[in-house]
């Protein structure tokens with residue numbers, strides 16, 4: 001029998017019965033709601049196309065003025081880049097000359113935290129791979145598919161690859177599923193794909209689940225994903241349904257053809273539960289791994305497999321095998337090793353009979369086991385976190401598969417218990433629910449690694465520090481391991497600290513022990529130095545890689561040896577940055593406030609004092625307020641600041657306030673007095689030098705742009721508010737000034753920019769024109785916008801906050817097709833910068849602010865509209881509903 005024609009009418013048909021009103025769903029022609037699909041989330045029709053073509057920010061987008069301004073950097077960078085990439089044949093930690101091209105295809109990644117990730121696109125493709133730690137491979141592997149086979153009365157009536165692609169390999173398969181009859185719905189860490197099988201009266205819902213569970217430090221580390229196929233039979237007769245899961249041995253990279261790979265079938269029965277599938281052993285010299293595709297066998301569900309087929313051929317043998325009886329047949333035993341140049345793939349098939357008008361479930365899993373990892377330098381072997389539960393022998397894939405298939409229901413219960421109170425809150429807008437959970441993808445898909453503390457690390461590197469006061473350093477790192485995530489998939493530096501400052505809310509609220517562990521790692525590096533000299537690219541000066549008693553910019557490059565060699569960033573000598581040390585102090589107190597972990601506070605206290613001592617030297621005129629150095633010496637690393645500044649000055653005062661508070665908690669009266677004196681002086685200087693009656697000036701330099709309105713000018717207040725240190729004796733910034741500044745930002749940076757639809761531009765001139773004095777002042781930084789929104793919510797400007805944040809969500813997820821790769825920055829037109837970036841995780845600070853308000857104010861049932869006047873009038877909520 002030939003493959004049944006799947007379509008009753010041409011796929012190209014115009015949208016007719018589209019019930020959905022949202023723009024991403026308008027091409028949907030189906031009617032099926034699917035089974036168990038969440039109500040909130042990011043939903044789109046598989047036939048959708050994103051229209052707006054955006055480009056990565058490149059040399060061609062730099063104005064003549066900026067070319068002149070950065071000519072030295074440009075030349076130095078090019079020389080450095082040439083040596084790194086062309087002579088040393090390594091990759092650059094930021095490759096400005098070869099940006100990753102934008103692909104508007106991504107969906108929820110698979111996998112827990114720190115074991116590697118495999119991202120599926122919203123059309124179902126397996127397309128973004130991070131198995132080698134911190135290193136991304138972008139490419140759709142055509143053989144990685146789900147295929148459905150329907151049989152009635154012993155005859156195959158329909159067999160279709162569930163993909164809208166029409167590739168030029170595996171042409172013996174029936175491709176080109178009509179995208180108008182399917183939709184994708186993401187609510188991280190779960191996603192649903194609903195397929196109405198045209199003409200078949202059968203609906204498939206595939207639910208994809210990854211073990212990403214707040215406050216769970218075991219299952220959340222597992223490198224697995226589960227696919228639960230819900231099959232609904234609308235016919236009046238029984239249907240035999242098979243779902244085949246096929247997968248290539250590898251990730252579509254050139255190593256797939258390096259030879260020596262092989263596959264073998266497996267079954268594992270434990271506690272009365274049986275799982276069967278195929279292991280695909282990928283035998284590379286560095287970081288070898290095993291993929292496992294599997295299904296759960298249970299009464300009424302049969303599992304068959306094909307241990308090897310050629311994914312570069314026509315694929316007829318697989319197709320015909322399935323078509324014949326809805327099962328796969330395979331010769332017994334292991335496959336042979338692949339030759340150099342040869343590819344191999346395998347498939348597993350789960351089958352059941354779905355009664356007329358009935359429903360059945362098939363459960364499949366993907367697991368990958370790369371227990372021991374080397375970073376680029378290959379100096380040290382690291383064991384991933386999950387090895388403490390599943391061993392490091394490289395033979396854990398069957399057990400991981402079995403565990404995933406027998407525990408996913410428990411994971412889902414926990415995920416629902418966490419998400420439902422937010423999802424069911426009718427006051428919250430639906431876009432926010434999608435943004436809050438979906439932005440969390442970066443916790444796993446930020447090149448994330450979670451490893452055990454290496455045994456050789458304890459004695460020498462760390463015990464010295466423990467003796468220096470951090471009594472809980474070793475216990476914490478031993479118990480919770482080491483966690484690191486990239487600044488961005490394109491900005492390959494781990495735990496970039498000025499950016500983590502924003503993102504850290506997600507970590508401390510959901511996996512506080514990982515935030516604590518990360519902070520201990522930073523504390524260790526504060527004490528250490530790296531005396532090697534190097535040239536910094538921005539200004540061309542030569543200086544030491546790392547000084548003692550300062551917070552590093554980052555914990556290192558996965559292409560090198562993170563933790564061992566920190567500060568991969570060589571644009572600036574960040575020992576002179578003004579924000580890093582302060583951001584450490586602010587996070588220490590915020591973490592203590594939220595976790596009440598007093599051991600942590602005690603251990604961090606000497607480190608806080610050390611970095612504040614370093615910072616004090618930046619108060620050059622001894623007025624209690626630090627000054628910036630006339631270069632871009634903070635997170636806005638291409639936006640020069642000179643003299644006192646709203647951003648760093650504000651962070652400084654907040655950090656000084658927190659020093660007072662910590663000293664009080666720890667009973668250190670001398671230090672408390674010291675910082676109280678500084679705070680009193682500094683507050684006065686801040687107001688005198690920067691307050692202009694409406695908002696805080698960008699800086700006190702008196703330059704043409706020094707009265708620009710910076711969207712991030714209230715960053716210090718953001719942290720103070722998050723820690724309840726914004727009133728009474730702890731009021732650092734006058735309330736009225738903060739509210740006036742936030743209203744001004746809303747009026748100018750939000751509502752006067754792109755019609756109020758794209759979030760807040762970083763810098764706005766008082767005239768209402770974006771500040772073009774630097775390459776970053778006329779950008780929108782998504783993570784800064786979410787932080788700003790949180791600050792607005794903290795200060796009672798709830799509608800303004802939601803309106804501000806909504807612009808970013810709609811721009812990124814709905815307009816630009818940048819789902820699951822939210823960039824650091826975009827401009828009003830044409831360009832974006834740095835895809836899949838850490839900072840937007842700051843959206844969790846909005847949630848913290850909302851929870852705080854909810855615990856303080858009487859309950860209200862009014863929904864948040866997010867639309868208010870440019871003047872920022874409070875609207876019907878009066879700012880008090882949450």
Ligand SMILES: CC(C)CCC[C@@H](C)[C@H]1CC[C@H]2[C@@H]3CC=C4C[C@@H](O[C@@H]5O[C@H](CO)[C@@H](O)[C@H](O)[C@H]5O)CC[C@]4(C)[C@H]3CC[C@]12C
Pocket residue numbers: 059062066067070071073074075077094096487491496498499569571634635636637638775824
């Ligand atoms: C002579 C040429 C034709 C002109 C060349 C101009 C370019 C050299 C510059 C124009 C834009 C500059 C880049 C802007 C942003 C950058 C990001 C930065 O890294 C991280 O950025 C975060 C801010 O987004 C920051 O918070 C993190 O701490 C940083 O790790 C690195 C510099 C740069 C890439 C910057 C480099 C020079 C331009 C390309």
